Amino acid sequence: INNTVLESVDIERLKEIDRKHFFHPTSLVKQHKEGPSMIFTEGNGIYVKDAYGKEYIDGVSTLWNVNVGYGREELAEAAKQQMTKLAYGSSFYNFSHEPVIHLSEKLASLTPGDLNVFFYTSGGSEANDSAIKLARHYYKLKGKPEKTKVISFQGGYHGITIGTTGATGIQEYKDMTTSNPPNFFHAKPHLLNCEKGDKTDPDYSESIRGIIEREGADTVAAVILETVVGVGGVLVPPEGYLKAVRELCDKHDILMITDEVICGFGRTGTMFGVENWDVVPDMMSLAKGITSGYIQLGAVAFKESIRDEIIDLSGDNFFFHGFTYSGHPTACAVALKNIEIIENEELVGNTKRLESVMMKGLKYLEENHKVTARSRGIGLMGGIELLADRDLGKEFDSSANAAVTVVDECIKRNVILRALTFGGKNIVPLAPPLIINEQQLETIFEVLSESITAFEKTL
Numbered sequence: 001i002n003n004t005v006l007e008s009v010d011i012e013r014l015k016e017i018d019r020k021h022f023f024h025p026t027s028l029v030k031q032h033k034e035g036p037s038m039i040f041t042e043g044n045g046i047y048v049k050d051a052y053g054k055e056y057i058d059g060v061s062t063l064w065n066v067n068v069g070y071g072r073e074e075l076a077e078a079a080k081q082q083m084t085k086l087a088y089g090s091s092f093y094n095f096s097h098e099p100v101i102h103l104s105e106k107l108a109s110l111t112p113g114d115l116n117v118f119f120y121t122s123g124g125s126e127a128n129d130s131a132i133k134l135a136r137h138y139y140k141l142k143g144k145p146e147k148t149k150v151i152s153f154q155g156g157y158h159g160i161t162i163g164t165t166g167a168t169g170i171q172e173y174k175d176m177t178t179s180n181p182p183n184f185f186h187a188k189p190h191l192l193n194c195e196k197g198d199k200t201d202p203d204y205s206e207s208i209r210g211i212i213e214r215e216g217a218d219t220v221a222a223v224i225l226e227t228v229v230g231v232g233g234v235l236v237p238p239e240g241y242l243k244a245v246r247e248l249c250d251k252h253d254i255l256m257i258t259d260e261v262i263c264g265f266g267r268t269g270t271m272f273g274v275e276n277w278d279v280v281p282d283m284m285s286l287a288k289g290i291t292s293g294y295i296q297l298g299a300v301a302f303k304e305s306i307r308d309e310i311i312d313l314s315g316d317n318f319f320f321h322g323f324t325y326s327g328h329p330t331a332c333a334v335a336l337k338n339i340e341i342i343e344n345e346e347l348v349g350n351t352k353r354l355e356s357v358m359m360k361g362l363k364y365l366e367e368n369h370k371v372t373a374r375s376r377g378i379g380l381m382g383g384i385e386l387l388a389d390r391d392l393g394k395e396f397d398s399s400a401n402a403a404v405t406v407v408d409e410c411i412k413r414n415v416i417l418r419a420l421t422f423g424g425k426n427i428v429p430l431a432p433p434l435i436i437n438e439q440q441l442e443t444i445f446e447v448l449s450e451s452i453t454a455f456e457k458t459l
């Protein structure tokens with residue numbers, strides 16, 4: 001990165017304007033009084049630079065999304081060409097345009113099984129909202145209008161629209177709304193034995209199977225779960241779990257929706273997360289890595305058989321669901337180029353190769369610090385917990401600010417990471433751009449280790 005550094009008087013002015021006029025998404029509210037702590041100005045590869053000219057490694061691909069890294073002129077060029085040719089085109093009714101057609105064909109060649117039909121949105125929340133509406137609509141068309149309930153994970157994250165706040169299982173996100181939308185239920189994640197039918201397990205009533213039995217399968221439309229839980233703490237499903245959920249959904253005629261908003265496009269070392277466990281859901285939501293964050297796009301992939309039934313059962317009826325920016329031509333053109341980069345540069349293979357470095361780094365942290373525990377990960381998606389007493393599994397008091405302090409220490413040392421602090425937990429996730437190399441990944445671990453040591457010294 002070699003652009004000029006802003007004058008400090010200009011930086012102070014930007015901060016002041018931000019403080020006065022910009023309300024930040026997902027933010028600590030009192031920080032609005034202070035203005036931003038960092039103003040990003042540039043990015044290149046795995047690095048981003050702030051207004052003072054300080055350069056950082058982006059250890060979390062910003063919001064788990066910049067898979068191909070920053071500064072990709074090919075993506076800017078693809079956007080420019082499309083904007084110049086056809087800046088916008090609706091695909092409402094029976095209109096269409098080239099980028100949305102080409103992207104749909106490309107995605108169909110990549111997605112598992114017969115997940116060959118795509119509905120487009122501008123991001124992950126809209127994709128999950130659409131998947132849930134589609135599931136309910138599907139059963140209504142099939143003469144089962146009472147099948148409306150949706151089961152997701154406690155601690156799962158599916159977005160922040162009113163509908164997806166229902167599916168999201170993190171209480172902090174729900175606290176903003178006065179009531180949870182009806183017909184959303186939350187199961188404990190990854191209860192393998194329960195989902196296989198072990199009713200003696202004390203958690204059985206909180207399993208997906210237990211909830212289906214209690215509510216009645218004829219009232220449940222869908223199970224929606226993240227293939228690997230991200231924001232809720234990087235939880236990798238145990239072997240056999242997704243297959244057990246697939247069988248459960250098949251048995252009860254319930255649609256299985258996997259949220260691949262983070263896992264999709266290489267993050268776990270396969271193009272889509274479900275491929276690690278050889279499972280084909282009925283629907284899959286996509287966003288983030290579909291354009292590596294260069295432009296807003298999301299999608300719901302669903303089975304051809306579901307599309308065919310919807311068409312057969314709809315008769316002369318309209319499909320009253322579409323966004324102005326569904327299948328935006330520029331977003332689709334950028335997605336196509338982004339997928340071309342992922343394929344040409346073998347970024348899925350790079351992610352798979354670096355998985356062992358990620359796991360080794362996490363193990364090192366766990367074995368060499370007093371406050372670290374429960375490291376886990378897959379591909380280039382890892383997480384480590386900070387515990388006050390790991391033998392007793394005791395969490396830090398919130399006043400210790402454990403994960404936030406560690407992350408602040410990392411930022412001082414030029415590595416950007418993120419603190420996940422829901423439900424009193426302190427988890428530091430890692431999700432660098434998929435273009436990272438072994439040495440750069442090791443640098444992140446060195447910095448994280450030094451930062452944990454710095455935090456330990458404060459105790």
Ligand code: PLP
Binds near residue numbers: 063128157158260
């Ligand atoms: N699903 C998952 C698994 C996510 O991690 C996110 C965002 O972090 C979303 C859905 C929501 O996506 P968006 O923020 O694009 O609406």
